[in-house]
Amino acid sequence: MTAQYKEKESSGVSSVLVLGGGSAGLLAALALKCQLPHCSVKLxxxxxxxxxxxxxxxxAVFPQFLFKVLGISKERFYREAMPTWKQGIRFLWGERGDYFYDFGFQYDQQFPGMSKATGFYAEENCDDLSEVCAMMRAGKAFAAGPLNKPLIKGEYAFHIENEKLVRCLTNIAIEHGVxxxxxxxxxxxxxxxxxRSLHFQSGATHSADLYIDASGFRTELIGKALGVPFQSFAGSLFCDRAVIGGWVRQEEPLQAYTTAETMDAGWCWQIEHEHFINRGYVYGADFLSDEQAEAEFRKVNPRAGxxxxxxxxSGRMERSWEKNVVAIGNSSGFVEPLEATALAQIIFASRWLVEMLKQSQYRPGDAQRDQYNLFMGRAWDEIRDFLALHYKFNTLRDTPFWRHCQEHTSLGDFQAFFEKYQQIGPSPTLINTLPYQPNVYGIEGYLVHLLGMRVPHRAGHPATPQELAIWEKHRARHRLTASQALTCQQALDAIRRPHWRWD
Ligand SMILES: Cc1cc2nc3c(=O)[nH]c(=O)nc-3n(C[C@H](O)[C@H](O)[C@H](O)COP(=O)(O)OP(=O)(O)OC[C@H]3O[C@@H](n4cnc5c(N)ncnc54)[C@H](O)[C@@H]3O)c2cc1C
Structure with missing residues (x-):
């Protein structure tokens, strides 16, 4: 390290330049400005x-970050970004044909009076294991509270149109001094x-103590300027394109979940905005031409414009923090949106960067860079393996693409966990064998998909009649709550009434 660079490090980070104004650049700039107010942040x-x-x-990380960490006003965010709520994902996937994944617990729990965790009873039917899953299945969003107002609490996420999100975050960032x-x-x-410096089209030159590369897939700083190598996930994830379209909502009910629907050479998302339905077919170009993908997309979505x-x-940078550049967002890594993880990764990266800067008294050195890279690298690899599991075990369609996935998807670091699952069954104690600690999805995330897709194990448990009665009682209670709950549209109408107050 040269004397000049040492001098720079010892004087500390007081200016940050963010390259990129997509959701990654904006969220990173806001995180830095809100949590390190002495830093000047230019985007x-x-x-x-x-x-x-x-x-x-x-x-669910997203609303928590906005409202609790950044302190953004809920009233303002709902007015400007116009999100709708996402309580989870409905997978049209696996042997059962469909199952729900919420942000709470279905399988990492044991009902009182039963000798095993819920997963051991879910072989035949895995519906309504949580209140939220029962609500999603019934087309509802939130339980009804006093005066029939929606109880908007717990772990929920959003569907937000990208343009509205970027516009809203831009306004907030400017007000916060970015x-x-x-x-x-x-x-x-x-x-x-x-x-050392960045040279722009206008003739301007800018430099800063720290640079955030939020330039998306162009990787202007981390990739092009510093030459950090890219690690491909092509051994686990075979999709590399998406055909995207949608239509103005007509009579379709506004659901509080994303749908992930199995297609011939990939899958199709459905994202629910209040006035627009957004769909996208994620596919592997080795299995389908763009024209074929478009034709299959239109067959499933005849209303699409x-x-x-x-x-x-799919893949990630070998190191997201190199020298004085931290890559955040698509410039740091990308996996297809099957679990909608990109915004959460941006948030983890921003929070971890703030933590490293604080920990080092704003003089980050190799120790902080190494820790950051280890943490972010593991976070990307865990998502890779988590998504790989969705592909390896989806038996809903028998096509060349899905046969290829079953045969060739590498489970990566997750292979040993899977072998234990086959022996031990869907026990929450398997958490100890998960390869990533701490892990983003918990044991819950893995069990939801293994049980949802009915991946076999050798630890079947014959339920007693008493256990079955308890099991049924819980599911019936969840269904009852769901039948009295409010739809997404009813909840949106409620928060727009003049007397609505966010607590
Ligand atoms: C098909 C698909 C579906 C997705 N679905 C989801 C989802 O459901 N959920 C989710 O969380 N994520 C999803 N993502 C990921 C999503 O793209 C990112 O979460 C998010 O938009 C962050 O993008 P970004 O800010 O990194 O990049 P971008 O939005 O591409 O922004 C890059 C910024 O850098 C600027 N820039 C680039 N080069 C230069 C330059 N030379 N000079 C100046 N400025 C420059 C651009 O102008 C822009 O402002 C999806 C991605 C794809 C491809």
């Missing part, structure tokens, strides 16, 4: 290049210590 983005314009499903500029990066000057094809590669 430069190119209108000419624009944003990717997809990424409309979140996980300096925003429009310009297009032409050239980054780099040396052995990292980026114009479509566009987005190409992507």
């Amino acid at each position: 430069i983005h190119s209108k000419e290049i624009g944003v990717i314009g997809v990424g409309e499903g979140t996980t 300096v925003m500029e429009e310009d297009t990066l032409l050239h980054a000057q780099a040396d052995e210590n990292g980026i 114009n479509t566009r094809v987005v190409k992507f590669r």
Whole structure:
């Protein structure tokens, strides 16, 4: 390390330049500005290049981050970004044909009076194991509280139109003191210590103590300027394109879940906006041409208007933090949106970066960079293996693509866990054998899919009549709550009434 760079490190990070104004750049800039107010944060983005314009499903991490960590007003966010609620995902997938995945617990629990965890009783029927799953199945969003008001609490996520999200976050970022500029990066000057300066189309040159590469798939700084290698996930994930389209909602009910529907060479999402239905067929170009994908998409979605094809590669940067550049968002890594993980990854990355800066008194060195890279690398690899499981065991369609997935999908670090599952069955104690600790999905995430797809194990448990009665009682209670719950539209109407107050 040169003396000059050491000097820079010892003077600490007080200025950050974010390249990119998509959801990654905006969320990272907001996280830094809100949590490190002494730092000057400048965000430069190119209108000419624009944003990717997809990424409309979140996980439960997202509202918690916005409202609890950043302190953004709920009233304002609901008014400007106009999200609808997502309580989970409905998978049209696996041997059963469908199952729900919520943000709470279905299988990481044991009902009192039963000798085993719920997964041991779910062979025949796995419906309504949680209140939220019963509500999703019944087309509802939230339980009804006093005066029939929706109880909007617990673990829920959002569906948000990307354009509205970016516009809303831009306004909030400016108000919080993030300096925003429009310009297009032409050239980054780099040396052995990292980026020295950025040169833009307008003729301006900018430099900072720390650079955030949020330039999306273009990886302007981490990839092009610093040459960090890309690690492909092509051994586990075979999809590399999506045909995207949608239509103005007509009589279709507004559901509080994303749908992931098995297709011939991949799967199709359905994201529920209040006035628009967004669909996208994620497929492998080795198995289907763009024209064939478009035709299959239209067959399933006859109301779809114009479509566009987005190409992507699954994988991650070997290191997301290199020298004085931290890549966040699609520039750091990308996996297809089957579990809508990208916004959560942006949030983890932003929070972890803030933590590393604070931990080092704003003088991050190799120790912080190594820790950050270890953490983010594992987070990407865990998602890779989690998604691989969806492909390996989906037997709903017998097509060349799905046969290829069953035969060739690598379970990666998850293989040993899977062998234990086959011996021990769906026991929550398997958490100890998960390869990633701590893990994002918990044992719940893995069991939902293994049981939802009816992946066999050798630890069957014959339920007693008493156990079956208890089992039924719980599911019936969940169904009753669901029958009295409110739909997504009723909940949206409720929060727009003049007397509504967010607690
Ligand atoms: C098909 C598909 C579906 C997806 N669905 C989901 C989902 O449901 N949920 C989810 O969480 N995520 C989803 N994603 C991921 C989603 O794209 C990202 O979560 C999110 O939009 C972050 O993108 P980004 O900000 O990294 O990149 P982008 O939105 O591409 O933004 C890049 C920014 O960098 C700027 N830029 C680039 N080059 C330059 C330059 N030379 N000079 C100046 N500025 C520059 C651009 O102008 C832009 O402002 C999906 C992605 C794809 C491809």
